[in-house]
Amino acid sequence: MRVFDTHAHLLDEAFDEDRFELIGSLPEKGITCVMEACCDEKGIDRVIDLVARVPFFYGSAGVHPHSADEWNNGTADHIRNALKQEKMLAVGEIGLDYHYDFSPRDIQKKVLDEQLSIAGELGVPVILHDREAHGDMMDLLRAHKNGLKGIMHCFSGSYEIARECLDLGLYIAFGGALTFKNAVRPIEVVQKLPSDRLLIETDCPYMTPVPYRGKRNDPSFILLTLKKMAEVREEDEEELAEKLYRNALDVYGIPKDR
Ligand code: NI
Secondary structure, eight states, X not given: OOEEEEEEOTTSGGGTTTHHHHHHHSGGGTEEEEEEOOXXXXXXXXXXXXXXXXXXXXXXXXXXXXXXXXXXXXXXXXXXXXXXXXXXXXXXXXXXXXXXXXXXXXXXXXXXXXXXHHHHHXXXXXXXXXXXXXXXXXXXXHHTOTTOOEEEOSOOSOHHHHHHHHHTTEEEEEOGGGGSTTOHHHHHHHHHSOGGXXXXXXXXXXXXXXXXTTSOOOGGGHHHHHXXXXXXXXXXXXXXXXXXXXXXHHHHTOXXXX
């Protein structure tokens, strides 16, 4: 079995003590591909460096809504140049977060709009973060729908919202929250979605699945989310893993023989 963790943050300080030891242990556990999601401008060069060091890692470049107010005159070109590098495949993670509101909402919207334009111009996928900002998020995505591709990450919305995302050409990724006791709505959505648009991810070090909630998450815990997804969809775990893997190759534009 091979599993693709489509959204992880191994550069987080939570991994400072054992980063490369942990990364080295992943392939034997079946985690054979990982997308390292960038969070802010100073992370861009660190992601480039990481994916150059680790053959089974890919990277994104982008500014998270939490850091939107750090956007400056050079940021757009920094992202464009990063995406010229081999294995740098997506603009992300980008979006809107009206739960924490760490950056003013008008700036969050402007920075998302600009990054959607960059992705469109370069023809690369986006990795989207939407927390309590659904109306504005969908408005911006609709404005950029020509050529839009990418992932709605850590999905927790309703089936109706998921359908809108599918209509815009997006894939939908689920993480550890699927295993939580109160995960009634995400389970319902996972059951109804077509298998060719589903993805799994960890968002590690956050969103640790049951029974390890409260501990640091890492890509190997994705197997618990996979198990849960297979269970609720009544599918064979290995077959589902393979489908999800191919979906990940598709959305990130990675050659099929990888
Ligand atoms: Ni993330």
